[in-house]
Amino acid sequence: MKVVCSKENLLKGLNTVARAVPVRTTLDILKCILIRSQNDKIILTANDTALGIETKIDALVIEEGVIALEATFFSSLVRNLPDSDITIESGENDSVTLYCEKLKTAIPGKDADSFITLPDVNTENSVTVSQFTVREMINQVVFSISDSNLNAAMGGVYLEVFDNKIRMTTLDGHRISVRVNELNGQYPKMTSIVPGKTMTDLSKIIAGDQNKEMTILFSKNHIIFEFENTKMVSRVIEGEYFKIESMLREEYETKISINKRQLLECLNRAALYINESDKKPVIMTITDEEILIRLKSQAGLIDERISIEKEGSDIKIAFNPKLLIDALRVIEDETVDIYMVKYNYPCTIKDSEGKYIYVVLPVNFTEE
């Protein structure tokens, strides 16, 4: 193999595929990035067997070929090269020589044949959606994935496409997060439970550009994300997702409208009074025009009042403030509506257009 490419393109490609290089593995070849030159492109591939990423960069291909290079070292080396053209040449015994300006370096490669290539997936259906939308939605739901091993589906984002909608749902034992966006065009129903890590990696690779699109391709065991010159192939989590519809109730006894920033900052302060050994809840006392937010722990007592608009009954209800903080942080509305039924019923934060629903379970509390 002999190719010439720009440092900038190569580094961008390496950073993209690096997310599929496992941090820890006993299989040396998985720590490598596969570099294949073909036509006028270099194809970079990394694969931790659950997630594989492939990206193409422009290059002058003098001789086609393929080699595997240890990802971390090769990426640091390229990052430290001058901003210039880089020539990559593979030789005998998988050795690789790089040239860049007045620099020459010989580094050991690995046998490309032992590399585990990306699976060949027969996809059934696909959807085209803005990269920006996907990135936003992931960030808006991914925090309520459960890292417990009790239930595999809890470790995933439930991705649904139906009619002209894309929906992402996550849940752990204490909350549910749902985001919905509209699509251009009508689609048949497609669903997939995508591992949380895949979604986080995807959100970090895709552009924040509203105008750039991506294609999501569904199959039984895999999901594929295609954008620009990059393809991510991920295994999906098998099984059925939870039936959450019954949890998203419409009835309520109390509805409040509150300034989001004020509530968030207040809960952030209250959360400071909690520590691992003293997990006290924040108690909210909701009356006609005001919410009193109180937390009492060994660290002290904090009391704060925020003006609200209220419909329905007064209520006293307690929460782990972190769960509310996580939801409020990703809501962009200036004012949020919170719906409650009883002190021991799930509480719902949702907008009137149905773009988001955050359900949070309250916790028990004792009056001091």
Place this chain on the structure above:
Amino acid sequence: MKVVCSKENLLKGLNTVARAVPVRTTLDILKCILIRSQNDKIILTANDTALGIETKIDALVIEEGVIALEATFFSSLVRNLPDSDITIESGENDSVTLYCEKLKTAIPGKDADSFITLPDVNTENSVTVSQFTVREMINQVVFSISDSNLNAAMGGVYLEVFDNKIRMTTLDGHRISVRVNELNGQYPKMTSIVPGKTMTDLSKIIAGDQNKEMTILFSKNHIIFEFENTKMVSRVIEGEYFKIESMLREEYETKISINKRQLLECLNRAALYINESDKKPVIMTITDEEILIRLKSQAGLIDERISIEKEGSDIKIAFNPKLLIDALRVIEDETVDIYMVKYNYPCTIKDSEGKYIYVVLPVNFTEE
């Protein structure tokens, strides 16, 4: 005690004194910041017994008094308060109540009497110098402090004032770093070996503003830095500093002038090929118009050429690249002059005006 101050001022003061709060200590009171109200000021003090910092902030003092508060919790709380006025009131049993907008919080304080106050130091001489200069000089020498316990003086910055000059020197077993700046006015000789941590803390607290001055006061066992409303009192390292003059030789066999950025980037690349278990040196082969820089290790072989201007003999000499990198990173000149004698003699990087001298010992090498 009852005082009112702005969140901004209080937070700034807390951040300043926080550097004297020990990260780990078995003495609970050292984890506290002392808050004393007096006249129209709040005086904040922290003291880890080696270093003490005191800073004054403007306040409305309704009732004079003093209280100690756990530093980390109190700082996070203040950081999370609304940008508004804060009222601090101490009550019975060292309890403290804070008010800020519609928030009220009661937190436990600690008995101020058990706080270890700053030592009362009789200073002998002092110097006035720009904060910017001191901060720059610290950053330019502090990296070659030795963290070994073999020799206490190696853990300090040797600070000298004499004539119209301020000089800082550090050394470990492998290198010496010297920075000199001019002062406004003539001073008698004053010297002190200041612990590295004190200097690092100082550099992080003082402003980067060229126009702001500070006063450094010397005494036998302490050094005091005074700037704006802040005073840092640090113990000094006892004993004599090393006689380094004989190491700063003027004679050389080879002198090269080289582009600093090119050399630094080249050494950064070469350093990638070193790992803990395979500490190979970078070998420099200096001929008339070029330096060949080579490092060979298990990770590979890297070879790079840089154009130079040379005076004197050709030379081949080897270094731990990290030592050269540390020095080059803090030199602002575009071109640096490097002076060498023999492959096993110290090498010197210095400017013609005598503002900096970096001496680096070479290492042994074998030809491959």
